[in-house]
Amino acid sequence: MRREESNVLSLDFFREYPCISHGKGIYMYTEDGREIIDGASGPVLMSLGHGITEMGDVMKAQSDKLAYCHRDDVITSVLKESCKKISELSGGHLSRIFQVAGGSEATEIAIKLIRKHQIYKGCQGKYKIISRWQSYHGISNGALSISGFSKRRAGYEPYMTDFSKIPPAYCYRCWFGKEPGKCNLECAQALEDTILCEGPENVAAFVAEPISGMSLCAAEPAEGYFKKIREICDKYDVLLVLDEVMTGMGRSGKYFASEYFGIKPDMAIMGKAVSGGYFPLGAVGISEKVYKPMVDAKGTFPPGYSWSGNPLGAAVSLKAMEYLEKYNLVERSAKMGAYLRKRLEEVLYPHPTVGDIRGRGLMIGIELVKDKETKECIDPSVDYTGQMMMGALEKDMLIEGSSGCNKGQSGNTLMISPPFVVTEEQIDVIVERLEAVLTEVEKRNGF
Ligand SMILES: Cc1ncc(COP(=O)(O)O)c(C=O)c1O
Secondary structure (H helix, E strand, O other): OOOOOOOOOOOOOOOOOOOEEEEEOEEEOOOOOOOEEOOOOOOOOOOOOEEEEEHHHHHHHHHHHHHOOOOOOOOOOHHHHHHHHHHHHHHOEEEEEEOOHHHHHHHHHHHHHHHHHHOOOOOOOOOOEEOOOOOOOOOOOOHHOOOOOHHOOOOOOHHHOOEEEEEEOOOHHHHOOOOOOOOOOOHHHHHHHHHHHHHHHHEEEEEEOOOOOOOOOOOOOOOOOHHHHHHHHHHOOOOEEEEEOOOOOOOOOOOOOOHHOOOOOEEEOHHHHHHOOOOOEEEEEEHHHHHHHHHHOOOOOOOOOOOOOOOOHHHHHHHHHHHHHHHHHHHHHHHHHHHHHHHHHHHHHOOOOOEEEEEEEEEEEEEOOOOOOOOOOHHHHHHHOOOOHHHHHOOOOOOOOEEEEEEOEEEEEEEEEEEEEEEHHHHHHHHHHHHHHHHHHHHHOOO
């Protein structure tokens, strides 16, 4: 195989990647004239759609005024405005916001905030962070340590801090062998059991995605799961931290996916759509409950990155949130997502390898299986997910996918998550192309 010739260190050293020149709406255009549907919004990120000149205009205006200054020394009105907007969108519950340059950085800051909060509160012993298997909170070492995405952890374990993980809320393959609606929320009870085993005096926080991201492609918990989690956290004075990096700012059809579950986290981690897809940005929001003990102790919060709270990111995120409101894009994500899910269910469920279709808003997951009855997984060596993604690209469409949903060993999942501006007609094309790819891939693999 020929090796890629540019100086770019790509994911696959032997693949020739399409070279994109520009984008508009849900489309990206290659230098050699292909029109590719961005059916996944990159890694479920680009929310507003490509090519919005207003976003570029705000960047230029802010850059002309002030491109950079550092949070340790100064503050800007635009950062205040952006943080105020995020806080407002949380209903004021997240009263203090810390902006960084991406989701993994946000998780790292969340870990530091968890610890600082506990120390200032006088709970020096509380340092352990419990999370879930098959979760993802970022690629940096701290974030990966609390991530249970076996495939992404593989090889890097020697660098990680060893924290406990409980089973995921994954009804399609319930780890407790239960049926949705006929269980006792054993996956939530596992949190209490683990807190007790670790010693409540040692446990600082529980971190979870409200709806799973790429590791389980849009799996969501059974009714009552997060209410029970909230109760357990409160009982043992453990902070509840929700990772809304993927779900937040409209992707799930709400500003925060936690709204679906009727609970409020003590802390929320944000990224991706918080800048609409126009600037590398992440954020952590904390409630007064987390903030007050730090203030009462006359504390400080020194950790940060050089780019934390920079005015350019703040200006872009503020504009992105205004844009979401101006064009009702969160409602649109919910509406188009419902249509996408309905169409996928109608067209794909009759296929022999489509086991489950799930998700809310414009993050719809598909789980592919060898046997729909037994849910037996496809032999991982055939890389079914990879075949689907490459097949889609050959038909000028990008989709996201992952493998290992079945305890890291096997399992194939796809995520269909176009930008919020997608139309019903475009969804019909996405579904049509996806079905054509699936038909080919199934045939090739003897289904
Ligand atoms: C739920 C979740 N948390 C954290 C991250 C890490 O964000 P980033 O890739 O911006 O560092 C991701 C990225 O996919 C994610 O999906």
